[in-house]
Amino acid sequence: MQFELAAELNGWPMDSRKKAAHLVLSLMDDALACLTALGPVEQRDYGAVVGALQRRFGRCDNKSIVVTELCNRHRRPGESLRALATDIETLTRRAYGHMPPAVLSEYARDQFVCAIEPRDLRERVQLRHPSTLQEALELALEREELRGGTTQGGVREASPTVRVAVESSPAREQPEWVGAMMERMTELVRAVTLQPQGGEARSPGPMRCWGCGRAGHRLRDCRDCPEKQGNGRGSV
Known part of the structure; x- marks a missing residue:
């Protein structure tokens, strides 16, 4: 298209050797390689050069x-709305190029939506x-944009995380009895946890006499307790 506009501005005839020469000199890379399929005479013919380019790069x-x-x-994932609109407009012109411009515009609009x-x-x-x-x-x-934006179309971006700064209130002073109660509760929980699985409480130590203080017997069986001596009527 650019070359056709340049040829029109310069007044080159459609079938002139000059136009073919300018076109050949402007080709590069793969387009220039298309000339290898043409003979010396065809390389100087504008129609033959255009035909070779159409066979290589033309679309169906x-x-x-x-x-x-x-x-x-x-709309494909990740595709922007602008790219979608451009492609829709191009396909509409290719499919219905014979229609009036107003009809093409309305059809492209409907297909885009x-x-x-x-x-x-x-x-x-x-x-x-x-x-x-x-x-x-x-x-x-x-x-x-009002919905929160997308990453170049289709895939919506996650909404930004908003963290609200709240001034923390100073810790309230607790009464002393609260701390003591918490310590007591902790000791009780620890004591229950340390009990054997059989359910029997673990003995804190050997049995001792309340009278003499020695281990191995009870007060009622103590021989050295003053209250057990005499007529046996002492209080236990």
Whole structure:
């Protein structure tokens, strides 16, 4: 397209050798390699050079294939809305290039709205009834920005985490009896935890007499207790 515009501005005839020469001199890389399939005479013929380039780089404009691609076009994951609108417009022109510009514009607008993802964004744009493709694109961009943004289309970014700074109140002074009670509760829990699984409490130590203080017998069996001596009527 750029070369055709340059040829028109310079007034080169369509079949001139000068036009073919300028086209050949502007080719690079893979496009320049296409000349190897042409003979010396064809390399100086503009139509032959264009034909070689079309065979190598031309696209198939089968109307039925393009129409099917356009009807099945939806926003891909990670695709921006601008890229989607551009592709929809290109496919519309390829499929219905024979239609008036006003009809092409309306059809491209409708196809773009139908291709928007996610669904809630598409419905919001539909409710505004855009009149052109550009207006539909601007509405979609605005609504997407209000929804929290996307990573170049399709994939919504996570909402930023907002941390609220709350001034912590100073610790209240607790009464002394609260601390003592907590220590006592801790000791009780520890004592229950250390009990044997059989359910019997662990003996704290050997049995001792309350009278003489020696281990191995009880007060009622103590022979050295003063209260057990005499007539046996002492209080126990």
